[in-house]
Amino acid sequence: MYKKYSCFLLVFFLYVHPVFAVQLITVSGYIRDAKTGEDLIGATVSIKELSGKGSGANAYGYYSISLPSGHYQLTAQYMGYEPQVQQIDLTHPQKIDFLLTTKENTLNEVVVTSQRKNDNITKLEMGVQKLDTKDIKNIPVLFGEKDVLKTIQLLPGIKSAGEGSSGFNVRGGGADQNLILLDEATVYNASHLMGFFSVFNSDAIKDISVYKGNEPAEYGGRLSSALDIKMNDGNDKKLGVSGGIGLISSRLTVEGPLVTDKGSFIISARRTYADLFLKLSSDTTLNKAQLYFYDFNAKANYRIDNKNRIYLSGYFGKDVLGFGNTFGINWGNSTATLRWNHLFSDRLFSNTSAIFSNYDYRIDITNEIDLNIISRIRDYSLKQDFQLFSGTDNTLKFGFNSVYHKIIPGAITASSDVDLKSLTNKNAWENAFYISHEHTFSDKFSVEYGARLSTFSLLGSGNFYTYDSIGNPKDTTYYKSGQVVKTYINLEPRITFNYILNPQSSLKAAYARNVQNLHLLSNTTSGNPTDLWIPSSNNVKPEIADQVSMGFYHNFNDNLYEFSAEVYYKHLQNQIDYKNGAELNFNENVESQILFGTGRAYGLELFLKKKYGRFNGWISYDLSRTERKFAAINNGNYYPARQDRTHDISIVGMYELSKRWTLSTTWVYNTGNAVTFPTGKYEIDGKTVMLYSERNANRMPAYHRLDFGATWIVKKTRKFESSWTFSLYNAYGQENAYTINFRNNEKDPTRTEAVQTTLFRFVPSFSYNFKF
Amino acid sequence: MKKNRTILFLIVTVSVFFSSCQQVIQLDLDTSVPHLVIQGNVYDQAGPYKVKISKTVNFDAANIYPAVTNATVTISDNAGLSEVLSQDTAGTYITSKLHGKVGRTYILTVNVDGKTYTASSTMPVPAEIDSIYYKNSLFGGSQLIALDFINPPNKENYYRIIHFINDKQATGFSIFSKNTSQAEKTSYAFMSTNPRDTTTTPKLKKGDKVAVWLECIDKGVFEYFRTANSEGGQNASPANPVSNISNGALGYFSACSVRKRQIVFQ
Incomplete structure (x- = not known):
């Protein structure tokens, strides 16, 4: 059955590309870390005889190259690892696995032509940022808790949603327009503690890629970006324990082989204990309060044989906030992914995933009445991906993804009659088929083109409404369970060109369309755990973004420095904003509170990075504009979106002072958000009321901040490693505005004043880390 | 040990919880042409009723708002009664014979500088107050002042509660x-007796007289x-309230039924 299927696909492929009728022989295998057995995602195998052309390892470390028979020299390479060379006589299909060792641990002085890599020039992807987990470790952040989401905000085109926030905006998109994946499972709320921490425990993370709007066709569902985070697989050679003890949180990771060289596991846990300190307080309100979060990451994998491997991974996290026994709110994500890698042949790689994802919050109030509110979004998903490698010039990717969304916007149980009523549950079925083909025409020119066909069906049961112009329900239709209320079908074409000018420079261009069918309703400055996801419906159309981008990439000093300049223009349709005074909480008719409009975003992103050496780091600069246009706002003129920031600069420097000390620093500057300040005031009921004119016509003051970090390795032996990390957030104590409010002057009530709230100045922190 | 704990506690609380600070800043805000502001009330209690007209x-x-003294203000109802209001103090227009009746629709007409602004409001059935009393808060053990009242059945009733401390209207309201x-x-608990819990002014002291108005208002x-109420604070897009007065005037015109109670805070 499977064979037949793969044969069919192969025939299809041969039909499209008759050139492959030539007899080719395949060399394939896995590229892994020699010490831990972790797959090295994106490692490359190049062939000397083909002037360095080759293949990249996929998300599971698998590569496959088909060549005419002959003698070849293969070199496997990966950033931060020693390259490895293998000579082969290719007369029959061969399996060659590469086990690479990290550079720092190599005592072997054999000089391999340690050619520095120019992947950024040759690779057929643009608008992508990859983050080295080592950088995350060294870059100082708020509270010293190293954090993936805060570190990516230092990269071009990715901006922080606010002070200390793990929320981010990509190329002018909203915070809900980012697809955040953890081992393929959607994470609906990536924030802990109102955004000061992200849900990603960096000890459990192996690989981070951010695609800024022109993601490959296998990603879809959000307008601005795809953030693909992959968890560590665990060491399959030996048992290891690592962890850290910090000021407000601690973490512990255990990993080891299930069966040596065949399977491994990793379990990572983290908990904050800010509330333990609250208990020491003498204030009776504070010491009864609960305020903490915890999360677990777990993953196991097993190689059944050369052709089959299974992975099981999961995440579970929870935030708890409570006052004694009378009030509590908790929220969190849980995800589970079961994956099966299968090689139909040495050229056809398949991955099948069954994915579960859940985000919920729960509010408990116990007083005269007991009230309990639950809200949840849950996905059941099946994903099938195929990757067909042929020659060194072609890779075909295709597959499908089917997701069933179950949304409980708000279910209420109460011990007695309350005015709140449970909201109608929403169900939706989302499907996508994709195909993309990467083709290298010559040494200089390559293209990847493809498309994603997505469908979204809103299903009953329940009442569905249409609204008149002022938002009162006009018609009500009841749909039975499973009955289709509305279906949207969208074709999302994607294409990327790469023209290599010379080994040091290239030009790239891309176009992509993205469609989004789940929308987060949030009208607060900082985002809440209770913000509601709503599906596209008879009233809410899918959001659509078309992005064109161009880039110039140049490496110099023997690839020691990397420079890139990218420009983009994005047109957005069916964007969401809110009516004045919109009621978004517990409103059955929440869709009547929404306005629909268009948007545009454009900008220039400059990036200069020093990749190697004792001193390394980068400078990133964005010049951009993001605007929205709604008939009911600002007379239908374009106005700046809240996240519009003209200038955004990040400077990151890391310096290895000695074997024991590494110092780091970051400096960020950005134009303030677009906000609405009053243009006057008046009096109603004896109270001063602010007068507002244009939406987002004003600016918060510019934001800037300097952070320092240091890592001190106390001990480093084969058996035991320990280190201290220190950080100082906002080192020159800049009073950045978090909010600005307007009120009557308390001393002189005949005057009004603007009051700025600053959150963090001079926040020092330290943590102790160990590994054995 | 204890000392260490105290120091640790101090470090954490200082860095985490108290590092936020507030300060008054100077902002160069945009200006606006003066807008007309109208506030008018008709109650089911004896008049006179006031309509205040001012500018932004x-x-x-x-905080001195120019009074509009050249307006012609008329209130009429759907039973054929109509009255032109006379100006009392500058910008405050009062009725002399009108008496608000539950169920009637009142229409306000204001003519200023050749422009006409109108609003209509229907006076709902009142909700009778049963009692006023103290109760404990859900959070932190503060004491609240609450009202018990009888909700008229089988229709959507809209309420506004305002309160006065020693006859001075406190800022803020509940709806x-x-x-x-x-x-x-x-x-319905409408206020906390703990001054720390509220941002409203004036603050409550022992012996103060608290008067509460339970208003039934129309939609x-x-x-x-x-x-x-949704203006300011954490709202990402503050805007002017939706007025029931035509022609772009700010403010509101309300015909409401009101019941009042009083308590002395001990």
Whole structure:
């Protein structure tokens, strides 16, 4: 059955590309870390005889190259690892696995032509940022808790949603327009503690890629970006324990082989204990309060044989906030992914995933009445991906993804009659088929083109409404369970060109369309755990973004420095904003509170990075504009979106002072958000009321901040490693505005004043880390 | 040990919880042409009823709002009664014979500088107050002052509660709506006696007289106060409240039934 299927696909492929009728022989295998057995995602195998052309390892470390028979020299390479060379006589299909060792641990002085890599020039992807987990470790952040989401905000085109926030905006998109994946499972709320921490425990993370709007066709569902985070697989050679003890949180990771060289596991846990300190307080309100979060990451994998491997991974996290026994709110994500890698042949790689994802919050109030509110979004998903490698010039990717969304916007149980009523549950079925083909025409020119066909069906049961112009329900239709209320079908074409000018420079261009069918309703400055996801419906159309981008990439000093300049223009349709005074909480008719409009975003992103050496780091600069246009706002003129920031600069420097000390620093500057300040005031009921004119016509003051970090390795032996990390957030104590409010002057009530709230100045922190 | 704990506690609380600070800043705000502001009330209690007409000022000006003294103000109802209001103090227009009646629709007409502004509001059935009392808060053990009242059945009732401390109206108000199938006793806590819990002024002291008004308002007025309540703070897009007055005037015109109670804070 499977064979037949793969044969069919192969025939299809041969039909499209008759050139492959030539007899080719395949060399394939896995590229892994020699010490831990972790797959090295994106490692490359190049062939000397083909002037360095080759293949990249996929998300599971698998590569496959088909060549005419002959003698070849293969070199496997990966950033931060020693390259490895293998000579082969290719007369029959061969399996060659590469086990690479990290550079720092190599005592072997054999000089391999340690050619520095120019992947950024040759690779057929643009608008992508990859983050080295080592950088995350060294870059100082708020509270010293190293954090993936805060570190990516230092990269071009990715901006922080606010002070200390793990929320981010990509190329002018909203915070809900980012697809955040953890081992393929959607994470609906990536924030802990109102955004000061992200849900990603960096000890459990192996690989981070951010695609800024022109993601490959296998990603879809959000307008601005795809953030693909992959968890560590665990060491399959030996048992290891690592962890850290910090000021407000601690973490512990255990990993080891299930069966040596065949399977491994990793379990990572983290908990904050800010509330333990609250208990020491003498204030009776504070010491009864609960305020903490915890999360677990777990993953196991097993190689059944050369052709089959299974992975099981999961995440579970929870935030708890409570006052004694009378009030509590908790929220969190849980995800589970079961994956099966299968090689139909040495050229056809398949991955099948069954994915579960859940985000919920729960509010408990116990007083005269007991009230309990639950809200949840849950996905059941099946994903099938195929990757067909042929020659060194072609890779075909295709597959499908089917997701069933179950949304409980708000279910209420109460011990007695309350005015709140449970909201109608929403169900939706989302499907996508994709195909993309990467083709290298010559040494200089390559293209990847493809498309994603997505469908979204809103299903009953329940009442569905249409609204008149002022938002009162006009018609009500009841749909039975499973009955289709509305279906949207969208074709999302994607294409990327790469023209290599010379080994040091290239030009790239891309176009992509993205469609989004789940929308987060949030009208607060900082985002809440209770913000509601709503599906596209008879009233809410899918959001659509078309992005064109161009880039110039140049490496110099023997690839020691990397420079890139990218420009983009994005047109957005069916964007969401809110009516004045919109009621978004517990409103059955929440869709009547929404306005629909268009948007545009454009900008220039400059990036200069020093990749190697004792001193390394980068400078990133964005010049951009993001605007929205709604008939009911600002007379239908374009106005700046809240996240519009003209200038955004990040400077990151890391310096290895000695074997024991590494110092780091970051400096960020950005134009303030677009906000609405009053243009006057008046009096109603004896109270001063602010007068507002244009939406987002004003600016918060510019934001800037300097952070320092240091890592001190106390001990480093084969058996035991320990280190201290220190950080100082906002080192020159800049009073950045978090909010600005307007009120009557308390001393002189005949005057009004603007009051700025600053959150963090001079926040020092330290943590102790160990590994054995 | 204890000392260490104290130091650790101090470090954490200082860095985490108290590192936020507030300060008054100077902002160069945009200015606006003066807008007309109208506030009018008709109650089911004896008059006179007032309509105040003023103009907006720029943010950095003093809180002195220019009175509009050249307006012609008329209130009429759907039973054929009509009265032209006379100016009392500058910008405040009062009725002399009108008496608000439950169920009637009142229409306000204001003519200023050749422009006409109109609003209409229907006076709802009042909700009778049963009692006023103290109760404990859900959070932190503060004491609240609450009202029990009877909610008129089988329709959506819209409420606004305002309170006065020693006859001075406190800032802020509560609004809510309620629909029950039977006349039902309903409890509503409208203020905390703990000055720390509120941002409203004036603050409450022992011996102060607290007067509360339970207003039944119509939907248009409710929308005004609902949208006025969502202004400022964490709202990402503050805007002017939705007024029930035509032609772009700010403010509201409300015909409401009101019940009052009083308590002395001990």
